[in-house]
Amino acid sequence: MSEDTPVKGEVLYEGKAKILYATSDPGLVIQYFKDDATAFNAKKTGTIEAKGIINNAFSTKIFRHLEENGVKTHLVKKLSDREQLVRKVTILPVEVVARNRVAGSLARKMGIKEGTEISHPILEFYYKDDALDDPMINADYVTAFGFGTREEIDIIMAEARKINVLLTAFFRKAGIELVDFKLEFGRINDEIVLADEISPDSCRLWDVKTGEKLDKDRFRFDLGRVEESYREVLDRVTEI
Amino acid sequence: MSEDTPVKGEVLYEGKAKILYATSDPGLVIQYFKDDATAFNAKKTGTIEAKGIINNAFSTKIFRHLEENGVKTHLVKKLSDREQLVRKVTILPVEVVARNRVAGSLARKMGIKEGTEISHPILEFYYKDDALDDPMINADYVTAFGFGTREEIDIIMAEARKINVLLTAFFRKAGIELVDFKLEFGRINDEIVLADEISPDSCRLWDVKTGEKLDKDRFRFDLGRVEESYREVLDRVTEI
Numbered sequence: 001m002s003e004d005t006p007v008k009g010e011v012l013y014e015g016k017a018k019i020l021y022a023t024s025d026p027g028l029v030i031q032y033f034k035d036d037a038t039a040f041n042a043k044k045t046g047t048i049e050a051k052g053i054i055n056n057a058f059s060t061k062i063f064r065h066l067e068e069n070g071v072k073t074h075l076v077k078k079l080s081d082r083e084q085l086v087r088k089v090t091i092l093p094v095e096v097v098a099r100n101r102v103a104g105s106l107a108r109k110m111g112i113k114e115g116t117e118i119s120h121p122i123l124e125f126y127y128k129d130d131a132l133d134d135p136m137i138n139a140d141y142v143t144a145f146g147f148g149t150r151e152e153i154d155i156i157m158a159e160a161r162k163i164n165v166l167l168t169a170f171f172r173k174a175g176i177e178l179v180d181f182k183l184e185f186g187r188i189n190d191e192i193v194l195a196d197e198i199s200p201d202s203c204r205l206w207d208v209k210t211g212e213k214l215d216k217d218r219f220r221f222d223l224g225r226v227e228e229s230y231r232e233v234l235d236r237v238t239e240i
Numbered sequence: 241m242s243e244d245t246p247v248k249g250e251v252l253y254e255g256k257a258k259i260l261y262a263t264s265d266p267g268l269v270i271q272y273f274k275d276d277a278t279a280f281n282a283k284k285t286g287t288i289e290a291k292g293i294i295n296n297a298f299s300t301k302i303f304r305h306l307e308e309n310g311v312k313t314h315l316v317k318k319l320s321d322r323e324q325l326v327r328k329v330t331i332l333p334v335e336v337v338a339r340n341r342v343a344g345s346l347a348r349k350m351g352i353k354e355g356t357e358i359s360h361p362i363l364e365f366y367y368k369d370d371a372l373d374d375p376m377i378n379a380d381y382v383t384a385f386g387f388g389t390r391e392e393i394d395i396i397m398a399e400a401r402k403i404n405v406l407l408t409a410f411f412r413k414a415g416i417e418l419v420d421f422k423l424e425f426g427r428i429n430d431e432i433v434l435a436d437e438i439s440p441d442s443c444r445l446w447d448v449k450t451g452e453k454l455d456k457d458r459f460r461f462d463l464g465r466v467e468e469s470y471r472e473v474l475d476r477v478t479e480i
Contacts, residue, residue: 109375110367110385118384127350135349136376144358145350 005079016042017055017201023085028076031084033059037201039220041133048219052082054230055199060084061237062167062198069166071159073194074186089186089195092148095126095134096156098164099180103204104217106180115211121164123157128184148187155192156185163194171205174236176214179204200230245319256282257295257441263325268316271324273299277441279460281373288459292322294470295439300324301477302407302438309406311399313434314426329426329435332388335366335374336396338404339420343444344457346420355451361404363397368424388427395432396425403434411445414476416454419444440470 008030009022016038021030033052038045056078063075076085099106102116125142126134142153160183171178181203186195196202200215207214214229248270249262256278261270273292278285296318303315316325339346342356365382366374382393400423411418421443426435436442440455447454454469 109372110377110381111369111372112385119386120380120384122378122380122384124378124380129351132349132351137350138362138364138378140360140362140364141350144360144362145352146359 005085017052018197027088028085029088030079031086031197033082033084033197037216037219039216041130044220046219048230049227051201051227051230054234055197055201056082056084058199058234058237059197062170063194065170066163066166066194071163071166071194072191074188086195087186087188087193089188089193091128091184091186091195092142092152092156092192093128094137094142094147094153094156094185095128096160096183096185097124097126097180098122098160098183099124100164100168101177101179103179121161123160152187152192159185159192159194167198170240171237172208173240174233175208176233176236177206177208179206200233205233245325257292258437267328268325269328270319271326271437273322273324273437277456277459279456281370284460286459288470289467291441291467291470294474295437295441296322296324298439298474298477299437302410303434305410306403306406306434311403311406311434312431314428326435327426327428327433329428329433331368331424331426331435332382332392332396332432333368334377334382334387334393334396334425335368336400336423336425337364337366337420338362338400338423339364340404340408341417341419343419361401363400392425392427392432399425399432399434407438410480411477412448413480414473415448416473416476417446417448419446440473445473 006023006025006028009024011019012022012029013020017034017036019032019034021032023030033056035047035049035051037048037051060078063073067073074086074089076087079085099122102112102118103114107114125137127137128134139153142148143150163183168178181198183194184196185192203215204217205215213223214233218226218229246263246265246268249264251259252262252269253260257274257276259272259274261272263270273296275287275289275291277288277291300318303313307313314326314329316327319325339362342352342358343354347354365377367377368374379393382388383390408418421438423434424436425432443455444457445455453463454473458466458469
């Protein structure tokens, strides 16, 4: 971790919720958090005021907690309200979803009521491709199609299960149940590190006492109090 | 395997392509092969003349070959043109698909040309539920939702990979490439055995030299020569 902050350069990539900028250090990029919100593979779009500021603070807190517990991540440091300095990685085209309770697409596809308990966590892989609607895949696809090596997918599965244990305990301290969440991993040479973000955009977070949803489902399903809920989970997590 | 054939009783279950009858022996049932054909989750229906006779002969031959190579199956013996005597099992609600080349739903969902080679076989699980359109699942679902135990799914995965190796070699002798196939497994007490059928209904079988499809895709996509192709693969396999 360098003391000096490299100079911000050109836009490398603009996604639905973030922009990546090159920097004067070829090994580092700046991750900028936008307020733009999308859902259902961008069929629904909108803005959640101050979301970028909240998600940056939230994700920085979570990634630091994971780093302290031995999880390698791309995070170098938070630079400003909306910016993080992160290591430049090649994102694997695989989304990893960990689930602790039935919700969202799992409820719909299995015909099971949202909220149903499961006897142990479920880990899933999806192929990151908006045009194909992010189809579900499995570890065999990853190696058969060359998305990653067997060693890489083994590391990713082990890290995802460890992160789920760590974050379930972490959020419980804030009175929040971690229902499910999405992770992305990146490659730096031979190393696999957690990348992207962990935020109310990428997690289902339910109040332990009331069951109230405190995540992007409020935006997806027009449940109201969207900004307030994002703010609330940040406040609760900041106090831990 | 008893010398006496038990007496045929009432219909226990009628599926899309087969009927199961009780017998005078509570541990045995009769599996009757129909000519009815369905595709695309029964959105397309029809009849393939003599399919029941062909699939019974074909599946009996394949199951015997697998038994000779150490795979436990439900098959006791072929009784008649359209009937097999099989052990009564509880079918697990999981379809296992093994793939050696991109075809069918894999091509569509990944946006990859049918026929594309993959670097190693892919194993997939689907939840057997017509109303839900047989959604893709994985081993975590099987145990989390109680469809089977960890030990059972481990046996199923190992057996499916072994069956793929055996059948790939078996069909190659008949000048046929085993592109992909579907398996179902059943439980008898603590034992897991291969059940259902293996036939041109449940496999993609391509002529090694010409690439011609010799399976249910001829029915699915109205390619013509449906009966002739079923008959041809049976004739080729019978000669092995």
